[in-house]
Amino acid sequence: MACIGSQGGLTESAHKMLSSLDQPSTAEDVAARTSLPLFRVRAGLREMMEANLVEMEQSLYRLTESGRSALQS
Amino acid sequence: MSSQDASSTPNPSHPAESTPASLPRLGMAAPLFEAVTTHGKIRLEDFRGSWLVLFSHPADFTPVCTTEFIAFAGIASELRRRGVELLGLSIDSPTSHIAWALNIKEKFGIEIPFPIIADSNKEVATLYGMLSPGESKTETSRCVFVIDPDGIVRAMIYYPLTTGRNTDEILRLIDALQTTDKHKVATPANWKPGEKAIVPPPTTLEEAEARLRSGLECADWYFCKRAL
Numbered sequence: 001m002a003c004i005g006s007q008g009g010l011t012e013s014a015h016k017m018l019s020s021l022d023q024p025s026t027a028e029d030v031a032a033r034t035s036l037p038l039f040r041v042r043a044g045l046r047e048m049m050e051a052n053l054v055e056m057e058q059s060l061y062r063l064t065e066s067g068r069s070a071l072q073s
Numbered sequence: 074m075s076s077q078d079a080s081s082t083p084n085p086s087h088p089a090e091s092t093p094a095s096l097p098r099l100g101m102a103a104p105l106f107e108a109v110t111t112h113g114k115i116r117l118e119d120f121r122g123s124w125l126v127l128f129s130h131p132a133d134f135t136p137v138c139t140t141e142f143i144a145f146a147g148i149a150s151e152l153r154r155r156g157v158e159l160l161g162l163s164i165d166s167p168t169s170h171i172a173w174a175l176n177i178k179e180k181f182g183i184e185i186p187f188p189i190i191a192d193s194n195k196e197v198a199t200l201y202g203m204l205s206p207g208e209s210k211t212e213t214s215r216c217v218f219v220i221d222p223d224g225i226v227r228a229m230i231y232y233p234l235t236t237g238r239n240t241d242e243i244l245r246l247i248d249a250l251q252t253t254d255k256h257k258v259a260t261p262a263n264w265k266p267g268e269k270a271i272v273p274p275p276t277t278l279e280e281a282e283a284r285l286r287s288g289l290e291c292a293d294w295y296f297c298k299r300a301l
Contacts, residue, residue: 003113037153037158038119038122038123039115039119039120039123039158040112040119040188042116042118042119043112043113043114043115043116043119044113046114046116047113047114
């Protein structure tokens with residue numbers, strides 16, 4: 001997986017994306033803040049939604065409790 | 074990554090699933106897919122808003138493909154400057170793609186910056202007609218699909234297994250397509266950015282007569298050029 005490493009931890013790009021979500025943001029905002037390509041951000045946020053690290057409402061992504069914990073660990 | 078993870082699955086919302094014999098056509102929506110790549114699972118929709126060059130190669134760890142990957146990596150930043158992303162594909166496994174990309178970095182000092190689809194079950198290759206059984210039943214041909222920001226197929230190039238592609242031509246093609254969209258012109262043979270473009274021919278007699286008085290550079294009423 002691109003965001004969750006083979007040993008279960010966050011990959012570097014996932015950490016970047018999660019760290020940029022200090023406020024509800026669009027995928028475009030995250031791409032601008034992280035300098036990651038937009039396609040990669042969209043795919044990564046989708047994957048992190050499946051992993052319950054991120055949730056989305058009205059096209060705005062925000063961290064879940066699990067996402068906050070993953071960032072701190 | 075398990076072999077099951079390596080599969081590429083067609084997007085169920087796309088009509089291509091119900092009409093598998095229908096191959097991409099210019100001006101039509103590109104078949105949607107979700108596929109395992111060297112950058113994780115990616116869907117075609119993830120590229121919406123950007124241009125995309127989706128290209129297939131026959132096999133990892135082969136010499137012509139290696140030269141092509143080095144060449145594609147060489148134009149990646151120029152493409153990015155034009156709002157274009159690259160996405161490679163072959164029917165090799167993710168592990169093979171990763172090993173090959175690392176090998177190219179080690180042996181040639183070139184980093185492969187774009188994702189590569191591991192289309193082990195040939196689903197994306199089949200959707201896009203990348204397999205040419207007359208050439209090979211086990212390898213994808215050297216295909217290029219240029220897909221615009223709205224997901225429409227704008228150009229297709231097919232090269233045989235024996236012939237490496239010209240990445241300058243792919244850059245030129247992107248420049249020509251973007252110029253056409255921006256200025257509503259066509260581009261003549263061997264056109265390059267900075268050169269004059271073709272004004273679409275008149276479609277009525279009145280317009281044809283007006284064209285000759287228009288001040289454009291015209292060889293005749295149907296053949297006029299203008300600077301951009």
